[in-house]
Amino acid sequence: MTLPLHGVKVVDLSTLLPGPLCTLLMAEAGADVIKIERPAGGDEMRSYVPKAGPDSVNFGMLNRGKRSTALDLKTEGGHAAALALIAQADVLVEQFRPGVMTRLGLGYDEVAARNPRIIYCSITGYGQNGPKADTAAHDINYLAETGMLALSAGSDGAPVLPPALIADIAGGTYPAIMNILLALRQRDLTGHGCQLDISMAEGLFTFMYWAMGQGTTGNGWPKAGAELVTGGTARYQIYRTSDDRYLAAAPLEERFWRNFTRVIGAPELASTDGLDPAVKERVAGLIASQTANVWVERFAGVDACTVRVIELEEALAEPHFVQRGLFDRKVRMPGGDIIAALPVPIADAMRVDAEVRDGPALGASLPGFVPDV
Template sequence: MLDRRIFEGVRVLDLTRVMSGPFCTAMMADLGAEIIKIELPGSGEEGRFFAPHVAGESTYFAMLNRGKKSVTVNMKSPDGIALIRDIAKTADVLVENFRPGVMERLGLGHAALQAQNSRLIYASISGFGQEGPYRDWPAFDLVVQAMSGLMHITGERDGRPTAVGESLADVTTGMFAAFGVASALYDREKTGTGRRVEVAMLDSLFSMLITALSRKLYTDKPVRRVGNRHPETYPVDSFATRDGDIVIVGFTDGLYRKICTVIGRPDLSADPRLATNIGRNAHEEELRSAIAQWAAGLGRDEAVAALRREDVTAAPVWSFEELLDSGHVEARGLVREGVNTKLGTIPLVGQPVRFHGAPGPDGPQRSPMVGEHTDEVLADILCLTSERIAALRAARAI
């Protein structure tokens, strides 16, 4: 059993807002890092205005900022910028997701801060990167889904391009940023020196489109929308039953033959036209019709049970309520207890990687109120007196 959490002793100066950056630093907070989140005095960061709200508190913000310390600093004030520079001297990691060039204009760029702290790992998250033709474009998740090609390949075959029903570009970028920071921390153990880490939302989402890229970069086949079926393999698709949808994954010849047995069509299994995936793709309509006819006569759970009896990979299409009621989320400990001053005990969903033998969080993680830890951090980390803190507050620097 380890006696410390993975990132215990790592201090992160968090200058991020909305989702991709906060998701990155939340993953680090889950593993024991001290996250000092800088927010605007009074209003806090933009994510606090995102719905849904309960008792005036954004539950979106609460989920993304678990386990962090909120410090309010006026970044338009020279004294405020000086405070951030002083905290950066003590930090192991800085994460920011301002538009390229903003941090340099504030005097908080990589070169300036690494000059005062050579061990600092400086992570920059942006929509399109620190250079390139779209460097200065504003980016939100929908913009990146649209430009990455993901929307173009998502949706029904004859329908309009469709966004994925979650902020996938933000989340994947946050994960890649956390991976980059962890890699840089490992590298620092060998070199003693920090480095800059740069992650762009478009790059992150583009790099995950493996099936589409393997088709586009290596063949002359068009990349297009195919609904719920796999673009290269059949039968991998969804089907309607009497009371809901199911998915079936028949990606090998053996699984295909088992599907034919389950649906009572041994003739399809013996048909030489369908013996290979190439043939099954060529005769997709015939296969889809046969499986759809079988599924339509059964209940959803009945159809899945029949397929699983033959060890065919299949599953029901669940709602969130069905997943939460399934017992799996509870068994895996995916939702845990947190705390907020206004909301009291709240549910939080942390990063899913398990480190066997490492301790988990010490009690419920806290979702902070705006500026809740300002005095504590300035006193403990910068050793400022209560009189100096009061003077900074009077000058509206904090």
């Protein structure tokens, strides 16, 4: 089977999460991805814990199926070798601060002069220009500065720290891979490459469509704990059970709400919209009267969009995901350890079929290419 990115060569100058996950998606779809890493230590993610052998588990999961070469881009030999690889590439992915690649002599203009067909993807926090372009930040900073964090709140009203790196993946990786694929298609039509300016912060506004729509049309700016998806209704809530576990309930539609109120023993609430604080308090009290397992049994087979909140360890053993083979693929680490591969949103028909693929050892030689060390 010919994979969709078969024959596409990618040079990956990124580190940590957004860029490496983007190029992982391309590698899984058949692209030949070459990581250019620092000779001393390589990608910073290699040093993270936990480790499996000499390298981080995180690094292995994010770099399955890629190749690695070690180049000092500040030396004449390293720069020349990198430029030689880029000249043969279809895609370049980098996530330095704006201006760094130009100072290294590898900016878009320099690269495009050698390879006008290159898709040059730059991932940064705030984009290549603007007042915040050079500001150092991490995921939570982007969430804070785009209004998303303010709409999350705990019982004390303070914003809640998300357990996922939303800006890195949803604002960085996914827009990057989407635009790279669009640019490759555009190149098919025009014969020319382009530069892609991906801002992780800007990518978050897409997720705030409902909040922007509400606020910008004069319907009041949304508040934490007061809106449909921020805790303002009994129909979209996390409820504590008698054994201090939790149910995630989302019976938004009328038919689901009717089923939900019947199961909890309060059918009279079916005629309410769930917005009254008294209704939320009544439902919370009923849910708190039984254990989580009792509710799981009562909701079994009922269309009420209500489930138990489970730990990640339980989720990895959930029969549905296991039966669908979500965790079948593996990574062979440089030291020989075999770890689980990262599930990625690529259809099996579009993905490399190999169950086990290697995580690259730092500086592994490329056929016909002698890296600068």
